[in-house]
Amino acid sequence: MAELLVPFQYDFMIKAMWVSSLVGAVCGFLSCYLMLKGWSLMGDALAHAIVPGVAVAYLFKLPYAVGAFFAGLLAALGMAFIRQQSKLNVDAVIGLVFTTFFAAGMLLVSLYPAAINVQTIVLGNILAISDWDALQVVIITAVSLAVLLLIWRDLIAVFFDEDHAASVGLPVTRLKVIFFTLLSACTVAALQTVGALLVIAMVVTPGATAYLLVDRFERLILIAVGLGAGTSFVGAYISYFLDGATGGVIVTLQTLIFLAAFIFAPKHGLLARRRAIKTTVLADGRDASASPAASP
Amino acid sequence: MMSWISEPLSYPFMQQALLIAVLVGTVCAVLSCYLILKGWSLMGDAVSHAVLPGIVIAFLVGAPLAVGAFIAGLFCAVATGYLKENSRIKEDTVMGVVFSGMFAFGIVLFVKVETDQHLNHILFGNLLGVSQAELIELAVTAIAVIAIVLVKRRDLMLYCFDPEHAQAINLPVRSLHYGLLILLSLTIVASIKAVGIILVVAMLIAPGAIGYLVTDRFDKMMAVAVASAITSSVAGTILSFHIGGATGPTIILVQASLFMVAFVFGQRRTSPIALDRKAAQRPSLR
Numbered sequence: 304m305a306e307l308l309v310p311f312q313y314d315f316m317i318k319a320m321w322v323s324s325l326v327g328a329v330c331g332f333l334s335c336y337l338m339l340k341g342w343s344l345m346g347d348a349l350a351h352a353i354v355p356g357v358a359v360a361y362l363f364k365l366p367y368a369v370g371a372f373f374a375g376l377l378a379a380l381g382m383a384f385i386r387q388q389s390k391l392n393v394d395a396v397i398g399l400v401f402t403t404f405f406a407a408g409m410l411l412v413s414l415y416p417a418a419i420n421v422q423t424i425v426l427g428n429i430l431a432i433s434d435w436d437a438l439q440v441v442i443i444t445a446v447s448l449a450v451l452l453l454i455w456r457d458l459i460a461v462f463f464d465e466d467h468a469a470s471v472g473l474p475v476t477r478l479k480v481i482f483f484t485l486l487s488a489c490t491v492a493a494l495q496t497v498g499a500l501l502v503i504a505m506v507v508t509p510g511a512t513a514y515l516l517v518d519r520f521e522r523l524i525l526i527a528v529g530l531g532a533g534t535s536f537v538g539a540y541i542s543y544f545l546d547g548a549t550g551g552v553i554v555t556l557q558t559l560i561f562l563a564a565f566i567f568a569p570k571h572g573l574l575a576r577r578r579a580i581k582t583t584v585l586a587d588g589r590d591a592s593a594s595p596a597a598s599p
Numbered sequence: 600m601m602s603w604i605s606e607p608l609s610y611p612f613m614q615q616a617l618l619i620a621v622l623v624g625t626v627c628a629v630l631s632c633y634l635i636l637k638g639w640s641l642m643g644d645a646v647s648h649a650v651l652p653g654i655v656i657a658f659l660v661g662a663p664l665a666v667g668a669f670i671a672g673l674f675c676a677v678a679t680g681y682l683k684e685n686s687r688i689k690e691d692t693v694m695g696v697v698f699s700g701m702f703a704f705g706i707v708l709f710v711k712v713e714t715d716q717h718l719n720h721i722l723f724g725n726l727l728g729v730s731q732a733e734l735i736e737l738a739v740t741a742i743a744v745i746a747i748v749l750v751k752r753r754d755l756m757l758y759c760f761d762p763e764h765a766q767a768i769n770l771p772v773r774s775l776h777y778g779l780l781i782l783l784s785l786t787i788v789a790s791i792k793a794v795g796i797i798l799v800v801a802m803l804i805a806p807g808a809i810g811y812l813v814t815d816r817f818d819k820m821m822a823v824a825v826a827s828a829i830t831s832s833v834a835g836t837i838l839s840f841h842i843g844g845a846t847g848p849t850i851i852l853v854q855a856s857l858f859m860v861a862f863v864f865g866q867r868r869t870s871p872i873a874l875d876r877k878a879a880q881r882p883s884l885r
Contacts, residue, residue, distance in 0.1 A: 391811060395808050403852065422718075504696070554699055
């Protein structure tokens with residue numbers, strides 16, 4: 304029993320757990336919007352694209368968030384420009400730009416292996432995060448959370464029905480720019496906890512899980528934030544016993560909860576759907592495929 | 600100039616690296632044309648991340664790593680399809696959940712299990728550390744994939760371009776779908792040793808994108824894709840020798856420069872069909 308409390312005796316573990324939870328909460332918040340819009344892969348792309356910026360920042364001993372921000376901005380502009388000026392599909396453009404940026408980051412790492420720790424960037428290293436990096440993460444997440452709490456209703460309006468949002472006088476373009484700035488900021492923060500390769504899970508999985516459980520957007524956000532924070536806290540805790548792989552543990556937990564929701568969710572789960580089909584078959588006796596519950 | 604090119608090639612390990620780079624580049628380029636048409640660019644991303652747990656589990660049970668990787672990659676694609684059909688979540692979201700979950704699980708397994716593999720080599724590849732046996736494995740896979748694609752290239756193209764039409768003229772759409780997924784997984788598994796999980800994604804997008812920009816005809820597109828992939832593989836390998844950087848990333852960056860050249864100078868006027876497609880998807884993405 305006492306063994307299980309060991310992580311709480313170390314300052315670095317306590318720091319890791321609450322910084323992770325904070326990041327998980329904000330990412331969970333954003334995941335609700337990304338998931339509904341089908342923008343999930345933007346999170347992945349941004350997380351890879353900021354890698355060269357982080358590498359350069361570590362190389363010149365700058366705050367890593369600054370480098371990440373500029374690289375992310377450059378990548379976003381590049382994607383927008385190529386998309387506008389070519390006939391390529393958006394997924395090809397995203398893939399092309401982020402892999403190129405990532406390759407640039409990896410080339411930098413291979414040229415200056417001593418200055419940049421590649422594992423830290425791509426897999427995160429929250430257990431050994433420096434106070435200075437942790438401070439950046441806390442500032443980023445706190446500001447993002449504050450902004451989100453201010454504008455989350457407006458964002459819903461914009462994301463669900465842009466025309467309507469514009470007609471009631473919301474600054475649609477500005478809200479979208481704010482949203483993507485928040486998303487980049489949170490990928491930058493999540494880089495420290497789970498690493499570039501797993502950021503996508505942080506900004507997708509909690510929202511997707513919540514979407515299987517509830518229908519109202521307010522509850523969706525609450526559940527996603529809770530899942531993000533909870534899994535991050537527990538994940539950081541468990542990773543103490545594994546000696547690392549914090550990101551892997553956090554995301555594995557999130558995925559397991561997602562699978563549980565997929566099977567057992569009260570209304571939208573696999574079992575509930577099966578049951579709905581069966582009852583209509585029994586009641587109707589003829590045509591199961593016409594069941595409204597089976598084909599939403 | 601000549602010695603700039605010939606000097607690196609006087610080393611046997613560089614010759615082998617060059618051969619591997621060209622092989623991987625060619626097979627990825629051939630597939631990338633179909634992926635671009637099908638809008639599957641990010642499927643390569645998903646499958647390549649998902650192979651990690653397969654590699655670790657194969658190591659645990661003593662199976663060939665490639666087999667484990669292949670099964671895991673295919674599992675990711677099939678699971679994505681299954682989850683999408685049985686829930687109300689969008690496909691790209693499901694894909695993100697599945698592949699990141701599998702990758703995360705792979706990382707946890709990797710930390711738990713003592714393997715003789717370097718995580719960095721799996722993630723980023725090691726073009727200079729490929730053994731003779733692995734080279735043969737890669738060559739056989741690459742040639743087999745290219746041969747199958749060439750034999751089936753018309754059917755695959757029609758399926759990627761217009762699945763409904765393909766179905767209407769009685770093509771085996773299901774087998775084409777899974778066949779393409781299998782070819783993709785095979786290619787990724789064979790390439791990972793050389794270029795790693797992440798950069799293989801670039802090789803599965805950029806050549807096809809270059810081809811797609813400069814021509815409207817599929818055969819030409821594939822020729823351009825293969826030519827640009829081979830060019831960047833050769834140039835990237837030689838360049839990496841001189842700058843002392845990692846080979847995989849250098850190849851990708853050369854490829855990206857070729858893309859920029861095609862983007863600035865080589866673009867054909869957008870065809871009406873492509874414009875239509877773009878207009879149709881714009882509202883959902885802006």
